[in-house]
Amino acid sequence: MCLAAPARILSIDDNIATVDYGGVETKARLDTLTEDVAPGDYLLIHTGFAIRRLSAEDAEETLKLFDELAAAVAAEEASREAEESPS
Amino acid sequence: MTPGFHFADPKRGKALADAIRILAPVEPFKIVHVCGTHEVAITRNGLRRFLPETVDLLEGPGCPVCVTPARDIDTAIAMAKAGATLCTFGDMIRVPGSEQSLDSARSEGADIRTVLSAADAVEIARNESIEVVFFAVGFETTAPMTAAVLLDDPPPNFSVLVSHKVIPPAMAALLDLPDNRIGAYLAPGHVSTIIGVEAYADWLTERKLPIVIGGFEPLDLLYAVALILRQHRDGTPKVENAYPRAVANEGNPAAQHLIAEVFEIADVGWRGVGTIPSSGLQLRDAYAHFHAGPRFTLDLPEEAGEIPGCRCPDVLTARAVPSDCPLFGTRCTPLSPVGPCMVGTEGACSIWFRYGGRESL
Amino acid sequence: MEQLLERLILPRFAGKDAARIDLAALDDGATIPIPADKEGELVLTTDSHIVKPVFFPGGDIGRLAAAGTINDLAVMGARPIALTLAAIIEEGFSFSDLGRILDSFAEVLEEVGATVLCGDTKVMPGGDIDGIALNTAGVGIARRAVSDAEFAPGDRVLVTGTIGDHGMALLAAREEFNLETELQSDVAAIWPMLEPIVESGAIRAMKDPTRGGLAAALNEMARKSSTCLELEEWTIPIREPVHGLSELLGISPLEVANEGKAVLVVSAGEAEHVLDVLKRHPLGAEAALVGTVTDEHPGRVILATQVGGRRFLDMPLGDPVPRIC
Numbered sequence: 001m002c003l004a005a006p007a008r009i010l011s012i013d014d015n016i017a018t019v020d021y022g023g024v025e026t027k028a029r030l031d032t033l034t035e036d037v038a039p040g041d042y043l044l045i046h047t048g049f050a051i052r053r054l055s056a057e058d059a060e061e062t063l064k065l066f067d068e069l070a071a072a073v074a075a076e077e078a079s080r081e082a083e084e085s086p087s
Numbered sequence: 088m089t090p091g092f093h094f095a096d097p098k099r100g101k102a103l104a105d106a107i108r109i110l111a112p113v114e115p116f117k118i119v120h121v122c123g124t125h126e127v128a129i130t131r132n133g134l135r136r137f138l139p140e141t142v143d144l145l146e147g148p149g150c151p152v153c154v155t156p157a158r159d160i161d162t163a164i165a166m167a168k169a170g171a172t173l174c175t176f177g178d179m180i181r182v183p184g185s186e187q188s189l190d191s192a193r194s195e196g197a198d199i200r201t202v203l204s205a206a207d208a209v210e211i212a213r214n215e216s217i218e219v220v221f222f223a224v225g226f227e228t229t230a231p232m233t234a235a236v237l238l239d240d241p242p243p244n245f246s247v248l249v250s251h252k253v254i255p256p257a258m259a260a261l262l263d264l265p266d267n268r269i270g271a272y273l274a275p276g277h278v279s280t281i282i283g284v285e286a287y288a289d290w291l292t293e294r295k296l297p298i299v300i301g302g303f304e305p306l307d308l309l310y311a312v313a314l315i316l317r318q319h320r321d322g323t324p325k326v327e328n329a330y331p332r333a334v335a336n337e338g339n340p341a342a343q344h345l346i347a348e349v350f351e352i353a354d355v356g357w358r359g360v361g362t363i364p365s366s367g368l369q370l371r372d373a374y375a376h377f378h379a380g381p382r383f384t385l386d387l388p389e390e391a392g393e394i395p396g397c398r399c400p401d402v403l404t405a406r407a408v409p410s411d412c413p414l415f416g417t418r419c420t421p422l423s424p425v426g427p428c429m430v431g432t433e434g435a436c437s438i439w440f441r442y443g444g445r446e447s448l
Numbered sequence: 449m450e451q452l453l454e455r456l457i458l459p460r461f462a463g464k465d466a467a468r469i470d471l472a473a474l475d476d477g478a479t480i481p482i483p484a485d486k487e488g489e490l491v492l493t494t495d496s497h498i499v500k501p502v503f504f505p506g507g508d509i510g511r512l513a514a515a516g517t518i519n520d521l522a523v524m525g526a527r528p529i530a531l532t533l534a535a536i537i538e539e540g541f542s543f544s545d546l547g548r549i550l551d552s553f554a555e556v557l558e559e560v561g562a563t564v565l566c567g568d569t570k571v572m573p574g575g576d577i578d579g580i581a582l583n584t585a586g587v588g589i590a591r592r593a594v595s596d597a598e599f600a601p602g603d604r605v606l607v608t609g610t611i612g613d614h615g616m617a618l619l620a621a622r623e624e625f626n627l628e629t630e631l632q633s634d635v636a637a638i639w640p641m642l643e644p645i646v647e648s649g650a651i652r653a654m655k656d657p658t659r660g661g662l663a664a665a666l667n668e669m670a671r672k673s674s675t676c677l678e679l680e681e682w683t684i685p686i687r688e689p690v691h692g693l694s695e696l697l698g699i700s701p702l703e704v705a706n707e708g709k710a711v712l713v714v715s716a717g718e719a720e721h722v723l724d725v726l727k728r729h730p731l732g733a734e735a736a737l738v739g740t741v742t743d744e745h746p747g748r749v750i751l752a753t754q755v756g757g758r759r760f761l762d763m764p765l766g767d768p769v770p771r772i773c
Contacts, residue, residue: 002151002228002773003124006092014717016761021696023404023630024620029206031235034341042092044280044333047176047225047291047772048204049232051280058332059091063099065331066310068104072311077109100755101580109649124773131700133757151773153689178698203625305755320766421765433773441762 004046009039017050036077069075094304103309104137110316111139117268118142118315119261121149121254121406122275123433124197124303130438132305138312146435147405148257149275151225152178153434154357154403157391159250160184163222165385166248167197172215174208175222177201182430182446185391190239205236220379224250228277230368231342234349237377245380246342249369252355254278255290256366261404262294269405271297271315276307276330281346283338289325289445295324302330349374358427361401402435409439452569456547457512457533458537459552465530465563479567480530480587486668489593491526493517494585498541502545502579505617506632507707509582510552515707516658517586518560522639523596523654524712525646526588533567534583549580552637560639562586580727590646596650596665597672602638604719605677605739606712608641609634609730611662612690615704615768620693625770629694636708641729645712653713656706661704661763665711667763672748679761682754698771703764713741 007019007028015030017037028045029033030037035053042054088103112329120126126146129135148154161184167173173189177432178191180201193199198217202208205221212219223233237247254275261267279300287298301311311329318324346368347440355367361434370378379399396414401407409415409428419425428436462472465684469479483505497513507515518528559562566597613634620627644758645651654671657665662684663773670677708731714722719737726732744750749761 002122002275003698003771004228004277004280004693007692007696021689021692023631023687023695024627026626026696029204030231030499031239031343032231032342034339044277046228046277047205047232047233051228051231051277051342052333054092054332056091058394059202062094062307062332065329066094066099066103066306069310069313069317070099073106073109073188073317074102087170095753095755097754097756100757104756127698130759132753132755133751133759134755136757136759152771176772178771178773180769182768198625201770207624207626229772305753305757309755433771441760441765 002046006042006044009041011039029076090292094306097123099306106313110320112141115316116270118144118271118273119147119269120273121147123150127304127433128303145405150404150433155250156356156358156436157184157223161387164192165387166383169383171220172198173220174200174202186388205232209236209241212242219245221247223247225279226254226278229347234345237349243245246377248379258361259290260363272301274284274298276302279334281339281342284328284336297324298326300328300330300334306369359403397426398426402428456550460550461564465678471565471715476529477547482768485539487670488589491524491588491590491593493520496583498581504621507635510549511635513582514553514556515635517584518637521586521588521655522642523656525594526590528562530565532585533564535569536581537571537576538579539571555566556637560656561639567709578680582641594651594654595656596653599713601743603713605735608710608726609734610685610687612704614707616690616693629689634708641731644711645722650714650718651712655711658705661703663764670749671747676742676744678742678750680752683738685734685736699768703768
């Protein structure tokens with residue numbers, strides 16, 4: 001569980017957002033969302049209702065997490081190998 | 088797809104694959120996830136190829152479609168045959184009940200319609216003067232939507248057949264089973280969007296195993312697996328959030344309040360597993376009038392019994408893999424499923440059959 | 449019956465063929481002359497068409513039926529010569545809708561220079577059939593027909609354009625889903641695009657990926673040839689809205705129908721050239737090299753995924769349904 005795809009908010013009318021999934025427009029209800037949102041924001045939507053606001057910054061942060069972990073593990077390994085190898 | 092949120096570039100894939108390789112445990116280590124969408128993401132992206140020899144990643148009872156009791160399906164079909172317009176999510180349509188599936192009942196003339204949302208079912212009830220029943224299946228990600236429509240003044244000809252379940256009790260119950268050998272949980276991403284990181288602490292922290300909440304993009308999953316292996320290597324089991332863009336510590340309070348307002352916790356049966364205490368949702372008394380059951384006189388078939396030889400209970404509890412089952416691929420295939428693991432397109436057996444299972448590519 | 453013939457069928461289709469006994473003769477059958485040099489093979493195909501909605505974004509059942517049959521001939525390497533057209537119509541079906549459908553059918557035939565030589569109409573009582581069903585048979589002629597299975601490891605796999613358009617456009621058009629998109633069906637006759645390559649003899653195998661989509665077509669080809677088709681996911685051209693619908697509905701673009709595309713297998717040496725020729729035609733503008741034939745897992749199709757994984761691309765089972773998990 002569960003299928004939820006991100007879409008961009010085009011406009012908001014009361015508790016309904018008109019959203020765009022890369023060229024497919026539909027509506028999403030906002031009753032199930034905690035955050036305030038505005039056109040231009042992204043929404044994670046499950047069965048026609050928004051469950052989370054996403055932003056472009058979130059996407060960048062995500063990539064940083066991946067990169068940091070990969071680098072950290074590689075660095076730990078490098079220093080472990082350096083310790084173990086005969087000098 | 089929505090630009091910017093597709094995380095699949097092969098360079099990062101390789102970097103995380105390297106990390107996983109470095110973190111590979113020496114002894115066999117079993118990671119269990121409980122999400123049909125995770126299984127689809129893992130299989131469709133060919134991610135098991137990145138796992139070290141010693142690591143197994145298995146699906147537990149994470150496909151709500153697979154664990155919906157046959158009795159609930161029988162009830163939905165009986166309602167449709169008693170004159171209801173039964174609205175259901177698409178992935179339920181071919182799951183067999185005790186005698187037939189919703190799809191076969193539909194081809195016999197029952198008014199059974201696919202909807203993408205609970206709200207669509209309410210729309211049908213508003214626009215047509217027929218009795219509409221929404222088959223409310225799904226975990227915590229889907230329950231808030233059912234609650235939202237019930238609180239939004241639905242018309243009198245709308246009612247619900249509730250079959251919602253909650254996941255953490257099932258995760259805990261699995262750990263109590265003998266021979267589970269579960270080393271870590273890859274926790275469900277969008278369920279966690281709703282319930283938050285803290286929810287797992289209640290049930291699981293004292294069990295001392297890594298619990299990492301994972302997203303659904305290929306890199307999200309590799310990242311989550313790497314974090315699990317790092318916790319395991321360092322002996323630092325905890326609940327860790329590998330999907331922070333979608334999961335806040337407190338989860339989604341608005342959605343949680345919706346669930347709490349309309350539903351209360353109940354002991355419910357999971358198909359193939361049995362009754363798990365406090366693992367389901369039922370309507371509170373104040374909302375009991377939305378319960379579809381009393382509105383119809385139901386003619387239910389005899390309840391299906393256990394099928395001899397079917398090892399779904401072991402597969403669903405991640406204690407066996409599909410190929411361990413004697414019926415797998417012979418009597419039991421996606422086109423003629425015997426047990427629940429084969430019925431849903433996202434069930435473990437269905438996916439193993441169609442994607443070649445553990446055959447490594 | 450006379451009404452339908454007089455008002456709808458003859459005005460559109462009569463007088464367009466070189467038959468000795470032609471459609472206009474309204475005889476019990478029509479003739480097709482055998483080529484003077486008696487070289488080549490006749491290719492015959494048939495299809496029945498039921499589609500809902502009857503009028504969909506990008507086309508209608510008439511266009512679908514004509515293109516479908518022409519494309520079956522085209523992917524056998526056969527020039528379409530003549531089609532039959534049989535319509536089974538529910539009583540009360542709109543006369544003007546029928547006219548529009550037949551117009552679409554005629555338009556497609558015009559594009560490829562083929563004709564309707566014979567046909568039939570039946571009207572059934574209301575409720576005994578849902579709207580309209582069309583059956584078409586097609587006759588074509590090929591120097592040497594191209595099968596879907598005579599290729600070997602080392603050959604390359606191409607698609608002539610974007611994948612998943614028709615199936616996704618039809619799903620999006622279903623009223624109950626409340627979706628709006630500019631995505632249209634790709635329904636089109638592909639013979640004009642394929643003709644130059646067929647003439648060149650460079651094609652080793654062809655198939656049109658209709659029901660079950662690219663995944664079904666590839667699996668059938670792999671099974672029949674006992675080879676392995678290995679595709680690279682990121683090379684398969686897919687329109688943005690098709691990706692969007694795929695995420696929204698949980699249905700793979702590789703498993704839904706295409707009605708204006710072909711899968712080709714060509715020898716490695718010819719691949720770039722064939723691609724160039726395809727791209728010169730408007731329908732082939734997004735043609736792409738998507739994979740290679742190997743003997744890795746004979747009879748199976750393998751997908752290398754963007755992130756670096758590998759998995760089997762399976763034969764789809766049953767009609768795709770939207771999922772929530």
